Amino acid sequence: MESNILPSNIPINITYMQPIPGISDFSYGTSSSMTTWRAAAERYVTSRGIRRTWKNKYVLVTRLRPAKGKLGQAIPAGGVAIAGLTGPYSVIAHELGHLFGARHADAEWRWGWWPCTTNMHFDNAALLANCYQYSATNVTRIQNYVDLKGYIPP
Known part of the structure; x- marks a missing residue:
């Protein structure tokens, strides 16, 4: 995303952390997993004194599915997502x-x-590969999101 979509002056910083008691050890795989994850991420942000902005995103990568029948889930307005590793690795993207x-x-x-x-x-x-790219329209939407500091017109 950083090299193919965003301008060169906008870096993406990824911090990988494991395990974090109270954050990565809750029971997921249920219909309430996203609600629980969002609350855990909020507690983490608050406990660390992190200023909450449109730039901060929190993705929990799980070994199993985050909920029954789901490979991943996101709450864009909350800046949180869960991506399971049971499906293709493009689930994180x-x-x-x-x-x-x-x-x-x-x-x-x-x-x-x-x-x-x-x-x-x-x-x-079946028989369809992943292009490992975003469509031109989604590239524009991502760029607009960054340029407009989190606001995307419908």
Whole structure:
């Protein structure tokens, strides 16, 4: 995302942390996982004195599915997402896309020597590869999100 989508003067800093008691050790895999994760992220931000801004995003990467039938989930307005590792590794890019304003509706199927879908496509179809890219529309949405400091017009 940093090298292909955002201007060179806007870095993405990723901090990988594990395990964090009270943050990474809650029971996920239920319908309330996102609510629990959002509350845990809020507690973490508050306990560390982190100023909450549109720039901060918190993604919990889990070994298993975050909820029944889900590979990942996001609450864009809350800046939080969960991405399970039971599906394709593009799930993390997909959930990050949501946090930066990308939408399923703007995903693309691309036809080349082998058909593929862009990161925001919501369904893994057999025999379709992942393009490992965002569609041009979603690239623009992500860039607008950053340029407009978190506001994306509908």
